[in-house]
Amino acid sequence: MNDVLRLEGIAKTYNPGTPGAVEVLRGLDLTVARGEVVALIAPSGAGKSTLLHIAGLLDTPDAGRVVLNGRDMTGLGDKPRTEARRRELGFVYQFHHLLPEFSALENIVLPQLANGVAERAAQARAAGLLDRVGLSARAGHRPAALSGGEQQRVAFCRALANAPALLLADEPTGNLDPATSDRVFDMLMALVRETGLSALIATHNMDLAGRMDRVMRMDKIVASP
Numbered sequence: 590m591n592d593v594l595r596l597e598g599i600a601k602t603y604n605p606g607t608p609g610a611v612e613v614l615r616g617l618d619l620t621v622a623r624g625e626v627v628a629l630i631a632p633s634g635a636g637k638s639t640l641l642h643i644a645g646l647l648d649t650p651d652a653g654r655v656v657l658n659g660r661d662m663t664g665l666g667d668k669p670r671t672e673a674r675r676r677e678l679g680f681v682y683q684f685h686h687l688l689p690e691f692s693a694l695e696n697i698v699l700p701q702l703a704n705g706v707a708e709r710a711a712q713a714r715a716a717g718l719l720d721r722v723g724l725s726a727r728a729g730h731r732p733a734a735l736s737g738g739e740q741q742r743v744a745f746c747r748a749l750a751n752a753p754a755l756l757l758a759d760e761p762t763g764n765l766d767p768a769t770s771d772r773v774f775d776m777l778m779a780l781v782r783e784t785g786l787s788a789l790i791a792t793h794n795m796d797l798a799g800r801m802d803r804v805m806r807m808d809k810i811v812a813s814p
């Protein structure tokens with residue numbers, strides 16, 4: 590079992606059977622091998638977010654299988670899916686989504702406490718991750734007191750807090766200016782490589798995509814006549 594994620598024959602239509610039906614995914618196959626970083630490149634509206642939601646167990650496909658770490662997640666109930674999401678997946682979005690009333694450190698501690706990690710251990714891991722991205726001096730700052738690049742670095746640490754098997758990222762540096770995006774992306778890649786994490790990273794930036802192991806291109810479905 591060398592694939593962390595396997596999507597097989599995924600189909601998704603929004604509002605099926607209505608005049609507003611939108612067929613987004615049809616027969617989509619995708620794998621991410623252990624330790625592999627895959628770039629997902631798609632034109633706007635091709636269904637990249639839909640795909641990441643399905644891979645992230647936040648949405649279910651109409652057809653096909655989602656296999657995470659060798660376990661078929663298709664058809665499982667909310668509870669095991671939520672559990673798998675918390676333990677096996679890390680998420681990073683274009684916007685940091687950090688909790689504004691908590692410090693950088695606390696934002697990385699809280700998801701660990703939710704997974705039953707003891708507070709001291711959670712704090713030590715959070716501090717180690719912040720150190721790794723050069724933010725030890727900012728550990729006590731709230732998100733509003735951090736720059737955009739710093740916020741995103743904290744968001745990476747949070748995504749890695751519970752040592753997931755797979756990182757799912759949607760334009761993780763899309764909100765940053767090109768120079769900052771470049772630097773912050775390098776940090777993310779270094780973290781991913783160091784931890785042997787697998788990742789599926791959607792981006793419009795071909796330069797960033799070129800630094801990943803493989804590029805997966807998605808095209809817009811052309812509706813059948």
Ligand SMILES: Nc1ncnc2c1ncn2[C@@H]1O[C@H](COP(=O)(O)OP(=O)(O)OP(=O)(O)O)[C@@H](O)[C@H]1O
Pocket residue numbers: 603604611613631632633634635636637638639640
């Ligand atoms: N809940 C929904 N109901 C109906 N249509 C939807 C829904 N969510 C997305 N869509 C449609 O599905 C298509 C794919 O959406 P999705 O957000 O997955 O695209 P995307 O590739 O992530 O786009 P972008 O790069 O612009 O964010 C779009 O045409 C969108 O309008």
